[in-house]
Amino acid sequence: xxxxxxxxxxxxxxxxxxxxxxxxxxxxxxxxxxxxxxxxxxxxxxxxxxxxxxxxxxxxxxxxxxxxxxxxxxxxxxxxxxxxxxxxxxxxxxxxxxxxxxxxxxxxxxxxxxxxxxxxxxxxxxxxxxxxxxxxxxxxxxxxxxxxxxxxxxxxxxxxxxxxxxxxxxxxxxxxxxxxxxxxxxxxxxxxxxxxxxxxxxxxxxxxxxxxxxxxxxxxxxxxxxxxxxxxx
Amino acid sequence: xxxxxxxxxxxxxxxxxxxxxxxxxxxxxxxxxxxxxxxxxxxxxxxxxxxxxxxxxxxxxxxxxxxxxxxxxxxxxxxxxxxxxxxxxxxxxxxxxxxxxxxxxxxxxxxxxxxxxxxxxxxxxxxxxxxxxxxxxxxxxxxxxxxxxxxxxxxxxxxxxxxxxxxxxxxxxxxxxxxxxxxxxxxxxxxxxxxxxxxxxxxxxxxxxxxxxxxxxxxxxxxxxxxxxxxxxxxxxxxxxxxxxxxxxxxxxxxxxxxxxxxxxxxxxxxxxxxxxxxxxxxxxxxxxxxxxxxxxxxxxxxxxxxxxxxxxxxx
Numbered sequence: 001x002x003x004x005x006x007x008x009x010x011x012x013x014x015x016x017x018x019x020x021x022x023x024x025x026x027x028x029x030x031x032x033x034x035x036x037x038x039x040x041x042x043x044x045x046x047x048x049x050x051x052x053x054x055x056x057x058x059x060x061x062x063x064x065x066x067x068x069x070x071x072x073x074x075x076x077x078x079x080x081x082x083x084x085x086x087x088x089x090x091x092x093x094x095x096x097x098x099x100x101x102x103x104x105x106x107x108x109x110x111x112x113x114x115x116x117x118x119x120x121x122x123x124x125x126x127x128x129x130x131x132x133x134x135x136x137x138x139x140x141x142x143x144x145x146x147x148x149x150x151x152x153x154x155x156x157x158x159x160x161x162x163x164x165x166x167x168x169x170x171x172x173x174x175x176x177x178x179x180x181x182x183x184x185x186x187x188x189x190x191x192x193x194x195x196x197x198x199x200x201x202x203x204x205x206x207x208x209x210x211x212x213x214x215x216x217x218x219x220x221x222x223x224x225x226x227x228x229x230x231x232x233x
Numbered sequence: 234x235x236x237x238x239x240x241x242x243x244x245x246x247x248x249x250x251x252x253x254x255x256x257x258x259x260x261x262x263x264x265x266x267x268x269x270x271x272x273x274x275x276x277x278x279x280x281x282x283x284x285x286x287x288x289x290x291x292x293x294x295x296x297x298x299x300x301x302x303x304x305x306x307x308x309x310x311x312x313x314x315x316x317x318x319x320x321x322x323x324x325x326x327x328x329x330x331x332x333x334x335x336x337x338x339x340x341x342x343x344x345x346x347x348x349x350x351x352x353x354x355x356x357x358x359x360x361x362x363x364x365x366x367x368x369x370x371x372x373x374x375x376x377x378x379x380x381x382x383x384x385x386x387x388x389x390x391x392x393x394x395x396x397x398x399x400x401x402x403x404x405x406x407x408x409x410x411x412x413x414x415x416x417x418x419x420x421x422x423x424x425x426x427x428x429x430x431x432x433x434x435x436x437x438x439x440x441x442x443x444x445x446x447x448x449x450x451x452x453x454x455x456x457x458x459x460x461x462x463x464x465x466x467x468x469x470x471x472x473x474x475x476x477x478x479x480x481x482x483x484x485x486x487x488x489x490x491x492x493x494x495x496x497x498x499x500x501x502x503x504x505x506x507x508x509x510x511x512x513x514x515x516x517x518x519x520x521x522x523x524x525x526x527x528x529x530x531x532x533x534x535x536x537x538x539x540x541x542x543x544x545x546x547x548x549x
Binding site (some may be wrong): 089 | 415418419421422424425426428429430431432433434435436437
């Protein structure tokens with residue numbers, strides 16, 4: 001897909017978000033185009049996860065709008081947002097631990113009425129070998145693969161990943177990075193990442209967040225490769 | 234392949250075991266009939282607690298409603314026990330549909346307590362408010378109003394046992410089907426993490442509502458069977474002092490499993506039957522056993538047994 005063909009998939013327009021009376025997101029605007037890998041960086045407490053939870057429908061905005069495919073989705077509940085094609089992978093790598101890997105995938109299949117697991121196994125062949133294992137017994141990397149695999153069922157348009165590589169061994173991060181590139185051939189990715197060298201490898205665009213505000217947007221590949229956005233954190 | 238076949242035949246094994254035991258101990262027919270009915274009652278609670286992680290201190294209310302729905306029909310309206318049983322299930326369906334939306338919004342402890350409150354209200358309704366038709370503590374008798382079924386005269390205890398065993402088989406078959414279906418997986422994952430289920434795209438409110446309604450149906454159906462078994466009902470069927478019993482039976486058998494309710498019902502009623510011959514406060518022994526099970530065998534009788542069986546199978 002060329003840059004010119006890209007359409008805007010997600011648009012966040014001047015949103016404020018609060019936890020009760022405590023405002024944590026201030027006038028945030030951003031946009032994600034189809035086929036991009038956009039990375040959101042920022043220190044702990046900058047409001048990155050809150051922003052993701054708002055897009056995913058878990059939190060409501062005080063002001064502003066979240067548009068997905070030009071439709072305002074603020075009013076939708078989380079499961080309705082997921083059904084529209086936005087999947088959110090939480091940072092805690094929480095799988096349904098008492099269920100098997102197969103059952104975890106079946107849940108994804110059932111929610112999205114998609115029983116084609118083949119393409120998912122192409123991204124993560126290891127998952128196919130673990131189908132009968134209890135998900136609670138998987139390693140951190142395997143759990144992350146399962147979460148992404150489950151999110152991919154139903155062919156979502158956009159996946160929000162909250163720190164997918166946190167706590168993983170370097171060789172697993174390398175494998176996951178390769179998978180992200182493959183997944184990005186068909187799916188748009190919006191990722192929160194603290195690992196700046198990794199960000200520089202995968203991102204088309206980077207948003208920097210600080211104290212609940214977007215403080216910079218870096219779209220130049222050269223700038224991203226040089227990790228020049230570090231100064232905004 | 235062999236495992237799948239054994240798994241499918243599970244309900245048959247259970248009813249065969251009950252039937253064999255009933256013929257081995259012919260004077261214990263009422264005990265085995267009660268085990269079959271109590272299993273269905275525990276299945277309802279197991280769906281709430283074992284699958285969805287919702288503790289309810291109000292299950293006797295649902296049992297009582299099912300019992301009274303059947304009893305009132307047979308005492309005042311009709312004579313067919315099958316229609317009376319069907320009414321029992323319908324009463325559960327209505328309770329689930331009406332109470333569900335407000336109850337399932339509540340978090341665990343509030344859910345447990347509102348059900349306990351409902352139970353107290355239920356006893357008041359059965360005992361006082363509707364005394365003219367329920368006859369309060371004197372109970373409502375209707376056995377003589379029941380007609381016999383075309384093939385089986387279930388008014389006779391030996392025939393009612395056969396009927397209950399067939400019903401248990403069907404109930405276990407349905408329960409096993411739910412457990413293995415996507416719905417069963419959703420129930421179990423709800424206990425794991427409800428929020429994550431919403432991430433995937435499930436309306437967890439509806440999933441809970443379905444589970445709550447199914448649980449109510451199992452409980453009211455058990456109440457209906459109890460009513461027909463005894464030929465009368467009185468408010469003690471729905472007393473909230475008995476609410477803990479079904480939770481203990483669920484834990485003893487192994488919560489969140491298909492066959493746990495059967496083992497729980499068997500163990501609970503068995504202990505009650507044996508111990509109460511020597512000690513008036515038989516609950517003491519059940520309490521001690523429950524503590525032992527919780528600390529030493531947290532998966533309950535069936536959960537632990539299943540683990541041993543799987544281990545033995547791997548060795549072979």
